Amino acid sequence: MTGRRRPGRDDGRPIARVLGVEIVVHPSWLIIFALVTASLAINQLPADHPAWPAPLLWTVAAAVAILFFASVVVHELAHVLVARRRGIVSRRVTLFIFGGAATLERESDDPTDELLIALAGPAASLFLGGLLLGLARLLDEAGPGPAESVAGIAFWLGAINVLLGFFNLVPGFPMDGGRILRGLLWRLSADFVRATRIATLVGRAVAYVMIGAGFLIALNGDVVGGLWLAFVGWFLNTAAESSYRRVALERLVAGVRVGEVMERDAPTVHPNLTLDVFVDQYLVSGAATAYAVTIEGDLFGTIGLEQVRATPRGDWPAARVTDVMTRLAEAPTATADEPLWDAIERFEEGRLQLLPVTDGRRLLGVVTRETLLRALRAR
Known part of the structure; x- marks a missing residue:
């Protein structure tokens, strides 16, 4: 599966780097x-x-499970490599409860790119599955012994990869099959948003079928398997609608620059102000929940409720804004001429309350969540 969502702070722990x-x-x-x-x-x-x-069973089981998830990584790397060939950067693959996802820096600009990138993962799984099934057959012909044990493991891994490949071809957007469907619809209609909407509706229909089938399977005795299928269907339904909203939102603000919507009368505070004064005179007033920290128009950082809450109340009279603020080197910023969508993504990534707009170190204005809501209403 591929997606555009950029990783946030709680998206996991890096364990390796493969092909960059x-x-x-x-x-x-x-x-x-x-x-x-x-x-x-x-x-x-x-x-x-x-x-x-039992110890041997569990040890081998854990090793085989790791090999299975290594094959999931192969599936996702296939997406990444084809995306690179088509000019789309992807530097991250995440393993999570529903498998894996390759994070792309942007959506495809061309339906052919969409099709090739989406097909790459299932093709890799089917190819790997075929190789493993062939290996299992060769080892099985060797007769009883260690080779027979390895043959059984290779057969299981091969079968599960073939199943993974075909399952990902199901047209349940945003799974690979749903993206293939969107690519075909996009090519036929030349309308990316409409193609996404139709693929989303099909994806949600597939999700409801999976949920219903899951409950039927559970009622017929396989409770764990049935509930898992229903859970996957629920995830697919949620992901499909979320993906469409994201695409629609991006198209809604296409062509809008940060400088067109930023607040030029930015809420600012001096870095030498003590926290107790900052809370009483700035935060309690309700004028804003986050401020740019400036001296004569130059930006030094940002401060808001998050930094104040992290400081013990007894330290407020002695602590200054400069002691607890997010410093400029670590604070996300924007420029006036960059696309508004980039600012929206930055809010999503960093869970920001305020995004300073700068020219070098000079503060030009700020973007807040209220700024974004007003801009969206105006569209």
């Missing part, structure tokens, strides 16, 4: 890793190797 791509594990991935490991150790491996002791 950062591989990140989201905390939710531990849940699916544990489920896959348990399924292998309790069901699959004991059926094939009843004489194996």
Whole structure:
């Protein structure tokens, strides 16, 4: 699966770098890793190797689960490599509870790019699955022994990769199949937003089918499998609608520059002000919840409720704004001529209250959430 959402602060821990791509594990991935490991150790491996002791079963199960998720990384790297060939930067792959996602810096500008990037992942999974199934057959012909055990593992990995490849071809936007559908509709209609809307509706229909099928499966005895399918359907439905809203919003502000909507009368505060005075005279007044820290128009940082709350109340009379503010080197900023959409993404990434607009160090104005809402209403 691919997506445009840029990683935020809580999106996981980097564990490796492959081909210049950062591989990140989201905390939710531990849940699916544990489920896959348990399924292998309790069901699959004991059926094939009843004489194996429990420690060996769990060790092999964990190793096979890691190999499976390595194949998920291969799937996502295929998206990344094709995206690069088509001029779209992607530097991050995230493993999470529903598999993996390659983060692209931007949407495709051409339906052919969309199709090729989306097809790359399922094609890689099907190719890898075919190789592993072929290896399993060769090892199985070697007869009883260690090769037979490896053959069973290779067969499971091959089958699961083939299943992964075909599952991702289901037209459930924003999965790969849904993006393939959007690419085809986009090519036929030459209307990206309309193609996205139709793909979203199809994706939500697929999601509702999965939810319904999941509950039926659960009622027929496979509670865990059924509820998991329903959970995947719920996620797909939410992701489909969220993806469409994002595309529609980006198109809504297309061509608008930050300088056109920024507040030139920016809320500012001096860095030498003590926190107790800052709270009493600035925050309590309700004029703003975040301020640019300036001296004679030059920006030094930003401060808001978050920094104040992180400072013990007893320290407020002695602590100054400069002691707790987010310094300029660490504070996100914007320029007046950059697209408004970039500022919106920066708010999303950093959970910002205020985005200073600067020319070098000179403060030109600020963008706040209220600024963005007014700009959207005006469109």
